Amino acid sequence: MTAKPPLTILLAAPRGFCAGVDRAIQIVEVALERYGAPVYVRHEIVHNRFVVESLEALGAIFVDELDEVPDGVPVVFSAHGVPKAVPAEAERRGLFYLDATCPLVSKVHRAAERHHVEGRQVVLIGHAGHPEVVGTMGQLPPGAVVLVETVEDVARIEVEDPENLAFATQTTLSVDETAGILAALQARFPAISSPRKEDICYATTNRQQAVKAIAPGVDAVLVLGAPNSSNSKRLVEVAKNAGCPRAQLVQRAADIDWTALSDIRRLGITAGASAPEVLVEEVIAAAKERFQVSVEQVRTATEDVVFKLPKALTEEDGAFRKAGVDA
Structure with missing residues (x-):
């Protein structure tokens, strides 16, 4: 039996779920627990198929627009935010909605x-x-x-x-x-007004800094994330600009072309803000099937941000009853 070649994995930290994504997913999960299935969700709650499919298995139904939502069921708006016309239409129809827009x-x-x-x-x-x-x-x-x-x-x-x-x-x-x-x-436009505080969120900034820390010292970088995830695609760009041209976006371990990576000895791994840690663990397990793996975590920041759930999900008498009557 041929010995497995060595591979050092540098794990970027922070990586994966941010507070806004965590809150949005919890809103759907708690709504399902509280009101029962189905709970409708307008657009992907976050940009990750694994997350969406996991919530679908619990009874969430994802739709593109409100006209696909029947009367008498809760509907959740995604973490990305919605135009004002969307809640206005929900109110016109008397729909009970939960807004999972990241704060x-x-x-x-x-x-x-x-x-x-x-x-x-x-x-x-x-x-x-x-x-x-x-x-x-x-x-x-x-x-x-x-x-x-x-x-x-x-x-x-x-x-x-x-x-x-x-x-x-x-x-x-x-x-x-x-x-x-x-x-x-x-x-x-010299007179243009700036935001009071930087709009690019702490999690996006932190994940990009962590990738910059590992990219120069590895042969390839894998970014776990969805192809429609803006922050995940930016991580690939940041890794390339920081010195690792072999950076690529993958949704999960099954998508990796290990043959193309057979020559690497140092691999960087991170995950976009909407990618769960289980997908990172899946990639590490796949690497261990092919390499003699050692894992090092490179941490550039510590995150302790938590966003509260909507009051309708935390108060004893929630604002919606399964019968479809607003409380």
Whole structure:
């Protein structure tokens, strides 16, 4: 029997679930416990098929829009946030809804509203079509938010009044890439107002810093995450920019081409903010089938953030009864 080649795995920490994702998943789980199945969820609660399928097995039903939700059942809005038209429609129909929007995304929404009230047009740095961007732009009337995705976009955008602008960012962007876009914005519009606090969330920043710490010292980096997960895709980009061109996004162990990695001796592993730790453990187990593995954890920050669940799920007399009558 041929001896397995050695492999050192560097595990980035922090990695995986952030407080907003953890809260969103708990909202669905507790709603199922409290009200029974089915509980409807508008869009993927977080961008991870493993999480979605696990919740489906418990009785969650995922839909694209509210018109797919029948009367008399609870509905949960995803962690990415929704345009104002969505809760307005839920209220018009008398639906009981739970908003799982990450509190850090909600802060961006409130800041955009404040700027609008104070007469500023908002320039949003983000990715077109991403649910978080759709939700943020949907907080304000059409035209009140201008989206920029790249440095090149900054030179092209048209604004109503260069002296009355504010910027906001999607919470899951690359910190370094966003800095370049922001510099271009401030150069073109010196009067643009900044957020009171950085919009890119603590978890996104921490995971990118952890990847930067391991990338230069490994032969390849695997990022556990979904192809539609913004923060996971940014981790791949950050790893490549930090010195590991062989960085790739994988959803789970079964997706890994181990033949292409047969020559590696040092492997970095991290997980996007919506990827559960069980998927990391699955990859390590798969590696142990092929290599003599030693694991080292590289920690660059400690996280202790916890977000509370909605009151409807924590009060003894919840706001919804299974019969479909609001309490």
